[in-house]
Amino acid sequence: MGLRQLLLVIERDLRMFIQYKFLLIMRGIWFVSQVALFGLVVNQMVANAAAVAGIDYFEYYVVGVTIITLYSTAMFIGYDIFEEAEHGVFEYLLTLPVSRRELVLGRSIGGGLRSFIYVGPLMMVVLLLLGVSNPLHFLIAFAAMFLFAFGVSGMSITLAVAMKSGDKYDIVIGVLDALIVRLSTTMYPTLYMQRAAPAYAMIANFNPLTYASDLFRWGTGIEGTLQFAPAVGILALFIFFLAFTFVGVVFYERRLEGGSWQ
Amino acid sequence: MAIKSIVQVIEYDFRNFFRYRWFIIGLIAMNLADLFISAVVFSQMANAELVKNYFQFFAPGLAVVGLFASAFMIGREINMEVRREIHHYLLSLPMTRTELAIGRVLAGGLRGMLYMTPLLLTNFIVLHFPTLPQLLLILLTLLLLAIGISGVSISIAVSTTSFEKFVTARGVVYYLLFFCSSVFYPLSVISVLATKGLGVLVTFAQVNPLTNGSDLIRSFLLDSSSEYVSLPLMLLNVAVFSAIFASLAVFAYSKILQRH
Numbered sequence: 001m002g003l004r005q006l007l008l009v010i011e012r013d014l015r016m017f018i019q020y021k022f023l024l025i026m027r028g029i030w031f032v033s034q035v036a037l038f039g040l041v042v043n044q045m046v047a048n049a050a051a052v053a054g055i056d057y058f059e060y061y062v063v064g065v066t067i068i069t070l071y072s073t074a075m076f077i078g079y080d081i082f083e084e085a086e087h088g089v090f091e092y093l094l095t096l097p098v099s100r101r102e103l104v105l106g107r108s109i110g111g112g113l114r115s116f117i118y119v120g121p122l123m124m125v126v127l128l129l130l131g132v133s134n135p136l137h138f139l140i141a142f143a144a145m146f147l148f149a150f151g152v153s154g155m156s157i158t159l160a161v162a163m164k165s166g167d168k169y170d171i172v173i174g175v176l177d178a179l180i181v182r183l184s185t186t187m188y189p190t191l192y193m194q195r196a197a198p199a200y201a202m203i204a205n206f207n208p209l210t211y212a213s214d215l216f217r218w219g220t221g222i223e224g225t226l227q228f229a230p231a232v233g234i235l236a237l238f239i240f241f242l243a244f245t246f247v248g249v250v251f252y253e254r255r256l257e258g259g260s261w262q
Numbered sequence: 263m264a265i266k267s268i269v270q271v272i273e274y275d276f277r278n279f280f281r282y283r284w285f286i287i288g289l290i291a292m293n294l295a296d297l298f299i300s301a302v303v304f305s306q307m308a309n310a311e312l313v314k315n316y317f318q319f320f321a322p323g324l325a326v327v328g329l330f331a332s333a334f335m336i337g338r339e340i341n342m343e344v345r346r347e348i349h350h351y352l353l354s355l356p357m358t359r360t361e362l363a364i365g366r367v368l369a370g371g372l373r374g375m376l377y378m379t380p381l382l383l384t385n386f387i388v389l390h391f392p393t394l395p396q397l398l399l400i401l402l403t404l405l406l407l408a409i410g411i412s413g414v415s416i417s418i419a420v421s422t423t424s425f426e427k428f429v430t431a432r433g434v435v436y437y438l439l440f441f442c443s444s445v446f447y448p449l450s451v452i453s454v455l456a457t458k459g460l461g462v463l464v465t466f467a468q469v470n471p472l473t474n475g476s477d478l479i480r481s482f483l484l485d486s487s488s489e490y491v492s493l494p495l496m497l498l499n500v501a502v503f504s505a506i507f508a509s510l511a512v513f514a515y516s517k518i519l520q521r522h
Contacts (some may be wrong), residue, residue: 022426026433037441037455037463042304044454045447049307174288178295188303196303 005098009106010113016080017114023076024118027069031122034065053189059130059222064186066126067148067213070119072177074149077111078156078169085164104157104252108245111153116146126220133221137230141219144234147241148212154244161248161255184209190227208240267357271365272372278339279373286332286377293328293381297321312451321388322479323445325381326407326472330439333374333408334432336366337415340515341428344420363515367508370412375405382479389483396482403497406504407475413507420511420518443472471503 017024043050043058050057084090093103132138159176163169181187183200184207194201204210205227215233218226226233279286297320305316313319343349352362382400386392392400414435422428442463444452449467456464467473474496 022424022430025430029430029433029437033437033441036460037437038446040458041441041447041452041454045309045312045451046304046307048309168284171284171287174285175291178288178292179299182295182299187300188307192303192306195306200299200303 002099002102005102006106006109009098009103010110013077013080013107013110014114014117017076017118020076024073027073027118028122031065031069035062039065049192050189053191055189056222060189060217061187062126062129063217063220063222064213066119066122067209067216068181068186069122070115070145070149070212071152071181071209073115073118074112074152075156075173075177076115077107077153078160078173080111081107081157081160082169100253101249104249105245107252108150108154108157108248111156112146112150115149115153130220130222132219134219137221138219140230140234141215144215144219144237145212147234147237148208151208151237151241151244154241154246154248157248158244158251161251164255180207180209183207184213185227186210186213208237211236211240264357264361267361268365268368271357271362272369275336275339275366275369276373276376279335279376282335289328289331289377290380293324294384296327297324297384313448318389318484319448319480320446321385322483323476325378325385325404325479326445326476327440328381329374329378329404329408329475330411330436330472332377333370333411334415334436336370336373336412337419337428337432340366340416341419341422341425345423345425359516360512363512366515367409367412367416367511370415371405371409374408374411375401378404378408385479385483392482399497400479400482403475403478403500406497406500407471410471410500410504410507413504413509413511416511417507417514420514438466439470439472442467443470443476445472445476449473449477469499471500474499 039058039061042061043056046057050060084093096103098106156173159172160169163172183193183203185193185204186209190201190204190210193204211228211233214226214228215230215237218230218233228236297317301317301320301324304320308316343352353359355362382404391397415432418431418435419428422431440446442452444467452467453464455461455467478496478500
């Protein structure tokens with residue numbers, strides 16, 4: 001596998017990301033309004049319950065919103081794939097002196113990396129707000145976020161090439177977004193999910209967003225009572241990354257040719 | 263002014279609306295997940311002194327969220343038509359520009375009502391059914407609100423030259439109107455923003471038509487001991503909002519398209 005070819009594919013995806021500048025601005029506005037409006041006001045509404053769970057809800061929520069932003073920007077790669085299929089760029093990509101595997105792996109890495117580049121400044125703001133109590137914990141959590149971003153990017157590619165239909169992709173992503181964010185600990189602690197409906201808490205235990213957000217909180221030192229050992233969280237994200245990168249590569253390789261995109 | 267022409271424009275926009283069925287299904291899924299997952303969990307967390315039952319509180323707000331999102335979709339289509347110059351074809355149709363513009367504003371509002379209907383029915387099921395006069399007042403308020411939102415959306419759509427600028431402007435309007443309203447939390451809780459130097463946002467939340475729309479539904483659907491009472495001022499507020507933005511949209515759509 002040629003490293004140079006791989007880097008070229010990654011570079012191309014990073015360049016394509018800049019095309020979305022206004023969508024990225026909108027995501028930025030969303031982030032600021034979530035933190036500065038929703039976060040502040042809801043913090044007031046749930047302060048007592050948060051204290052029972054041993055958290056400051058505003059800090060808890062700020063980290064959750066960062067992870068949601070990382071997730072949603074990593075999912076963009078699927079839309080790129082449909083755009084390319086619609087405009088016939090796929091055929092052009094297949095003519096390049098790059099192997100299928102390099103192309104697919106490059107896209108998965110590029111998809112994750114560009115979301116990290118976007119979320120990086122937001123993370124800096126979050127760190128300025130929250131501070132870091134243990135740099136080693138933070139570095140471990142930060143590395144785990146890469147696994148999460150690459151895994152989400154792989155998941156997006158897998159879904160896109162598995163369906164080959166923009167309509168189906170839209171609906172699956174819509175439903176997935178609706179469920180994966182809400183059935184995770186990005187917005188509320190497991191304790192209250194358990195009280196509301198034990199099934200929600202059980203699903204959240206298998207959700208990569210839960211592991212990503214809880215690990216990031218652990219990294220910044222704002223949540224002392226992790227539901228799982230940090231090693232378990234890292235392992236869960238590693239499995240998520242490995243599964244979707246591998247599945248994404250295999251799917252993309254097999255379904256790349258033959259057209260039938262809708 | 264020919265009613266038939268306006269009805270034809272509305273029919274055209276309704277046909278277009280159903281082209282986005284996948285998008286709409288995704289939107290419905292998100293709305294229902296907000297109610298049956300997030301609101302259920304927040305019910306466990308919300309301070310009972312501030313919100314007695316968050317699930318019941320949020321349900322009317324959700325109907326307004328759905329109404330807003332779907333009524334706003336007309337702007338996306340009009341912006342696309344302007345960019346692809348489809349408006350030349352529309353302007354060549356045997357109807358006046360004012361009829362075309364009125365038809366589009368009304369269609370945006372009616373599409374919002376159509377989308378919101380299942381969400382409102384969910385409200386009736388999980389809260390209680392209103393009396394007939396209450397139902398009529400709720401529908402009138404929501405229709406006015408939907409027409410106003412459609413007007414805001416069209417005004418932005420014809421004033422922005424690219425899709426990206428439209429999307430950015432839409433984002434600002436969306437989040438400002440959603441988060442500075444009583445859709446997600448009561449007005450009494452929003453007052454916390456005043457202590458953070460954001461008093462202007464508290465005032466904005468008080469006059470926000472989304473606040474008035476959702477609080478008016480709450481006044482009829484939540485139990486009588488709740489703090490929500492319907493005031494004629496709420497309906498007046500929504501009616502003024504609707505009149506201003508519907509007129510602005512009709513004017514902007516007629517004039518700006520002609521200039522393009």
